[in-house]
Amino acid sequence: MKLERLISIIYKLLNHNVLSATKLAEEYGVSPRTIYRDMDTIGAAGFPVVSHQGSQGGYGLMDGYKLDKSLLGSHDVASLITVLHSLSTMFDDTVVQETIERLQSIEHVQQLPRLDINFQSYHTDVTLLQLLRQAIAEQYVVHFHYINASNTRTARELEPDRIYFKYGAWYVAGYCRSRQSMREFRLSRMLDTVLRNQHFSKRAQVATSYTTGNEQQPPSASPSERLRSDIYTEIVIRVSNEALANALDQFQHAKRQFHEDGSMTIRLVITLQHPAQSKWLYGTLLSFGTHAEVLHPPEVRTMLHHKLRQMLSSYENDPT
Known part of the structure; x- marks a missing residue:
């Protein structure tokens, strides 16, 4: 995942004088061009990245730059470790696990976190979660059958946008081609889910909330009207x-x-x-x-x- 790779590279820059783009590309299994783009992103985020030329060249941070401890203290690192650990367990993500180890080495946090979050339940289909995560990352259209709250079964095609956990259950949201609108679906009600050999382009955010997968929704009303x-x-x-x-x-x-x-x-x-x-x-x-x-x-x-x-x-x- 790009985010975890960027976090990892930032910490490497903080702990090393010069990093070779070629070696970083080999370590993360990406092309040197991807590393160049990562460095541009890190620089745009406010980190003073400098380029060193020559046979021993590469990337580093401006001399004298240090991470402000008030920005990311031990409590913040522990919180990041807790969340990343929960996600790495759910998605079996080795890259996230490597990031956790780097965070632990920076703050010397080797003990188990005092707070742990387990997103799994008897109803969690980890395979489906991983499939949807792949669909979002690679922008694949997803086909499935859905049983809504009215117990109606319908075939759906979805351009997935995000996965989230709320009210003790996992949901996926995105643009439903079958209904031509932004919808959310509860994973436990999705059947026969497969990836279509068809990519989609990212749509502009036209709404801040998603309609559930039900066919009939109660009319919207203001809080006072309700x-x-x-x-x-x-x-x-x-x-x-x-x-x-x-x-x-x-x-x-x-x-x-x-x-x-x-x-x-x-x-x-x-x-x-x-x-x-x-x-x-x-x-x-x-x-x-x-x-x-x-x-x-x-x-x-x-x-x-x-x-x-x-x-x-x-x-x-x-x-x-």
Whole structure:
């Protein structure tokens, strides 16, 4: 990756008087012309790069130049190591690992980081992540089938722009040729993803946000309009002591009250204006089985009762 290579070269320049462009090209597996462009980029970023002629020539930094420690202190280096370590583990990136080792040698940070970030989960498809990363780097069109929130399956062609992690899941965003607009897609819902033998040109940023891959989106509204239109409801749930950990994981921002028998009552405020927005609630509550009971409001209890009856009806007849 270019960014990691540039960071690595900067630290080499800080620790060596002269660096040969030919040797740097061999070390990073690129052409000398690429190193020349890297030096131009580093110089444009404010580092005083100078060129030395002759058989022992190469690139170095202006005499007397030193990196301001207030710009990149030990805390900053440790933070960089934490993030790079998490990404190198996810993407199996040896170049990033080399950068980590150089950062550790500069600040003598050899111990394990005090903060560690693990982006993996049971739902993470590392192979898909690496494929999309390649598509972005080499500007390949990606073809896949997508299951949206309405459970509709559609074929998509995407010019991927970036990958990001939010709300505990990985997403890819870019220009969807199938819908001719900027869209974002959750990786766990992408099927049969392949790279097309077709390159695309980088598009101008026409929007700061992406539309999700769903076909139908609720109408946009200002925050004040949403406050007036949404129906906010307090859900009160009694959780037995056998499901405390699960409840704490699922409802992290809810108000909690513990009882002498080991059970817990949680209170959370949600909007039930759009049915699609409440699917997660009923699915989560049903996942607790007999270890959670909704005490309020009555309409949520009624809906859960209806869903349980529907589930039971599916098992009334022998499928054979």
